[in-house]
Amino acid sequence: MKVLTTAQMHQLEENSVKSGVTMEMLMENAGQAVADEAGRILEDIRQQQILILIGPGNNGGDGLVAARHLHDAGAKVFLYLFGQRPGRDPTLKPIRERRIKRIEAEKDDNLDELTKLLASVDTVIDALFGTGTTRPFSGLLLMVLDRVRRVKIKRPDVKTIALDIPSGLNADTGEADPGCLYVDNTITLAFPKPGLFKFPGAERVGEISVVDIGLPGFVEEKAGPEYLADEWAKSVLPERSPQANKGSFGKVLVLAGSINYIGAPYLACNGAMRVGAGLVTLAAIGRLQAILANKLTEVTYLPLPESRPWLIASEAIKMLFRQFEQYNVLLMGCGMGQNEAVVRLIRSILLSHPKAKTAKPKLPSLVLDADGLNALAGVPKWWDLMPEDAILTPHPGEMARLTGMTADEVQLDRMELTRKMAGEWHKTIVLKGAHTVIAAPDGRSQISHVANAGLASAGTGDVLAGAIAGLLAQGLNLFDAAAAGVYIHGMAGEAVKARLGDTGMIASDLLPELPVIIKQLKASRHSEEAE
Structure with a gap:
């Protein structure tokens, strides 16, 4: 499995769309895969209280799909929305139908609702921003992330999971915004990214999981280093004749x-x-x-x-x-x-x-x-x-x-x-x-x-x-x-x-x-x- 840069990932996504796989299908696959992997990490998600921080872009869309699947698997899911989702966002309709609680960050005075949720939830999933965001964090966003950080210090048993990459981590260079969370797990989509292994960002990603989202498997041989995984290690072990x-x-x-x-x-x-x-x-x-x-x-x-x-x-x-x-x-x-x-x-x-x-x-x-x-x-x-x-x-x-x-x-x-x-x-x-x-x-x-x-x-x-x-x-x-x-x-x-x-x-x-x-x-x- 190759380690791919942001540009290489975007090229793969474009190739996938050209071959007939829509972005909606990829988002559905991503959300399902993240929910499944979160279930593996948390072991038993029934009655788990899970707060998902939702951003305005594709990372947030993946988070909304994951929220639906986690809800259907028995978790009690709360959504904290940062920024406006697209007007006809197809990922929001199933959320409304399931009456999953949503809180808009801009309407949360003094972050009171967020504070109440953080006092009781078992898990926080960061689905704010993915590989496409490199701008510095400030204002309300920085306050939200800081609130999560402080709760993690007070309640170390709260599990923190990043969707694809922790928000504020540069997927190519490993540079990290001061607001970037130190998470327990990162569920990265399709292929690992270089920034997950480069410091200072590498110390913020926790345990890395790579999940399949249905992107085409062909990657040029010279695209980048391979991710050292058990499938490869199994294949090269020497045989031992009796x-x-x-x-x-x-x-x-x-x-x-x-x-x-x-x-x-x-x-x-x-x-x-x-x-x-x-x-x-x-x-x-x-x-x-x-x-x-x-x-x-x-x-x-x-x-x-x-x-x-x-x-x-x-x-x-x-x-x-x-x-x-x-x-x-x-x-x-x-x-x-x-x-x-x-x-x-x-x-x-x-x-x-x-x-x-x-x-x-x-x-x-x-x-x-x-x-x-x-x-x-x-x-x-x-x-x-x-x-x-x-x-x-x-x-x-x-x-x-x-x-x-x-x-x-x-x-x-x-x-x-x-x-x-x-x-x-x-x-x-x-x-x-x-x-x-x-x-x-x-x-x-x-x-x-x-x-x-x-x-x-x-x-x-x-x-x-x-x-x-x-x-x-x-x-x-x-x-x-x-x-x-x-x-x-x-x-x-x-x-x-x-x-x-x-x-x-x-x-x-x-x-x-x-x-x-x-x-x-x-x-x-x-x-x-x-x-």
Whole structure:
């Protein structure tokens, strides 16, 4: 499913009308879909008191249709109308016939009626303005939204839902009017919009649902990034034959850890194992191996020599090159540190010198994280000196170092920057953070729906790097392994959040959830295949 701009959505709607689907039909489909999804979110809408804020345009029309369907499903619906609806608005007649209570904002002195409703309703649906409105809010409209905002603070149990986008959010840029609500859920129509994933607006949208409204399915391949969804993730999961052996599921060599980051190899190795890699080997100095051996009982070890306590000796490079041919994937960088010896080691493994007399042995497919990336920063045109068969997994700070930008500049347009650099560097890139972006050199890209504050803790990136490496070892291509790893990791985070909340989640909480998410995806896939 593509992420489409406002202009692309308007073009699709025009194409739909030309093909015989009227705007009235699309509005009916949208309202029905929103009502159905609201029912799923609220679980039981019978006798629920639902206030819908209705604007003067198409977003308000969708809200009126949704109001009818919610009323018919047993909810007690109230409408708060802002601005004049068109004189012959066909969506108003069914509202009158059902005697659904309507209040006009312009006639509500001191917003008294709104205040009374907000004191008792269970849910507020924002259907004021959609993708076509970008003007600043002021006056009565700002007062209405502020009243809703204050009630949400006093009564956090009141559910707030945005229809398509929260009013005041720019659907393309993510810019948000000061009056834009922070909602619990956004039910977006037909396709996700870029602004839902761009900050500051992204922090206002809550959980995103995408509903079908009957628009034609054809979208140009280069229209924009894909929305990373379970249907896609199910389709790329590797099969596992009952007759397989551990070699069938790939071998991962992990080069990670240092005196300051002893836990990083544990998390990365377990991430790879928990998504199904057949064999994981940790290449580490003996001191690190001795500490981890009691916890990492399933991995094998490649002991590396030390030059000084806790420093890998340069002789390790030859040892590693002799081992590489035995592995499908090399995961490198998690918690390795940035001392000069480590940087030299990483660069010696990754980078080829243009004037070298002999070629280096071929490396396995690469997953580079953390200090593996930091070691590249500052090397002129490093991307031309290393293999293209690589996945880079930077967070915004690491991406800033690789590009020479600031972290704030990286965050301005994460989607576009990731796609651009994947093409220039000829590497698959995973730009981590809220709504992680994945991009391939050929222009393909995906964006995750997950924005989970619980994942903003030390070590979760090590788990992700391991999961990506484990999937890559099982035969997925670079882009699919990266995107599937992001999806499974994100859903594992959502599962932990549902159980513990988003405070106090730690990276190791994710590990037992990874195979559970894969099991759920496979069960859903097999169920669909059986139908």
